[in-house]
Amino acid sequence: MKAKRRSSAEWWAWCGEFDEVSRCAPLPPVFVVLDLETTGLRCSHHEIIEMAAIKVEVGKDRHAAFHSLVVPSKRVSARITQLTGLNRDMLVRDGKALAAVVPSFLSFCEKLPLVAFNAPFDRMFIEAACERLGHTAPSASRWKCALQLARRAWPYRKSHKLTSLAADAGLSIAGAHRALVDCQNTAHIFALATRVLTGA
Template sequence: MREIVLDTETTGIDALNGDRVVEIGCVELMNHVATGRTYHQYINPERDMPIEAFNVHGLSTEFLSGQPTFAEIVGPFLDFIQDSPLVIHNATFDVGFLNAELTRLGMRTLPAARAIDTVVLARRRFPGAPASLDALCRRFEIDNSARSYHGALLDAQLLAEVYLELLGGRQPDLVLAPTGAQAAASFRTDRPRREPRPHAPLPEELEAHEAFLKGFKTPPLWQTRSS
């Protein structure tokens, strides 16, 4: 099963009142495990960067002015996510911003039902506990020391680990036994071939066995039953 862990950075919190997406980070999961494939893109919002947002992610107007616009990157972005479920922390926010950008371009928006909201998962599992990404990293002992600023790709990578823990975590001791050629190779030994030994006893072996049985004070059980 393919899933995409997704995060965005923006110029503010109001997608319907002029705030824009400035960074997208995505991590591909296959059966809940990161494959190593990622998508990361800075985006020119075609507007200034408020100081409040800059203090969160550190992306300046000057830096972003040299980046492509959303219209220029929307194709590769949609090609990467395809129709896979989107794992997002506070999905309403990110999906709302992405849909605002898609609407500006007259494109089809992302259905809300496509998103798996890890905030909702965290609150169901730990009612009343903090559900921020930092709080969940602390709970699951995930190293987020590199997170001096919010960054879309870094946050998506951390969220991929948090998501796995919310689903129950890894079980490294649960290792399936090898099968097929792998199993055959693991049990193969290089030994010289020997001719099979005959199983019929020799006459002298039968005589020795009879002499041995005569040494019992009582006959063996199988002899008693046969008699």
């Protein structure tokens, strides 16, 4: 099912909720939470079909966001469409070429710390895209993994899937597996896990 587009009121409500969580957590003052949707797991064969990021400024009640669909060169499997709600027709109609999206994405991220839920996965695809397009990829030292933090913060959980963590934290999982929704939930889990691990 296609993710519901958030209204301005819903977006700023999310910002307010995140500020409540982040206020007590010792987070970087500014960082970028990012998420990709892809056609599969291998960057050598599969493609990015959606990129999203939120530039979080701790203590502020508004956070800039980046979002773009990406036109794939190959088909999108039924499994990926079922998972994300994205199909090739939609991506061709509403998306942009990867060559146009990546430089805008890198510019949005600046030189800030990057947070992703499964950071090695997103990093792998971004590095492959940068290499293919002739851009400098973000350095390894900039990446932080919210999944790794969650496993340390809650080691006895049966599941550390983002949807499971988000649901148990009382977050909405409507539109899960769409990049911007996953960014929002990743930001919350990153802040909560940081607070647990630091005792803040």
